[in-house]
Amino acid sequence: MTVATVTVEEAAAWLQSGEAVLIDVREADEFAAARIDGAVLAPLSAMPAAWQALDLPADRKIVVMCLKGGRSHQVCAYVGPTGPEGQPLFNLTGGIQAWAAAGLPIVED
Template structure:
């Protein structure tokens, strides 16, 4: 199974257009220290229950995000490319580190 990936620029465009939602799979303390505005927290340590508890929109792409892309890629691989209701799932290439390096806004940090 190949994990779909999305660049930070494309992810930002999808979020701005309302075409996607982003799920942060980092831990609570990491999320509290710095996050992308509007993300949904679902820590990897609490998977798969953390995902099961989310009410994700069925008409949007799902972007998984972590610090650098490793943990979110694990979640994408586990999901095998589709969300709970069949939504396409993408890994944010480079995670929040790449997002911030691209000059995109973060809360905290």
């Protein structure tokens, strides 16, 4: 299955404008250590229940992210090209590592 992807720059613009919601599928300890502001945690280890528990807005793109893009790709392949209400689904290319490398802000505890 082909998974749609989005660059960190494009995803950052979507998030800033309110066009997208960001789902982080890393584990809770990774999320606590460093995360993208506004991201919602739904760990891969807790799928599919974690995905089903999300309250995803019908009018926004869904961007799925992890550390480098592997786990989020798995989730995107599992969920399919769209969210529960037809929202387009995208894998964040390069994950939080690419986000940081691009100089985009990260919340660190």
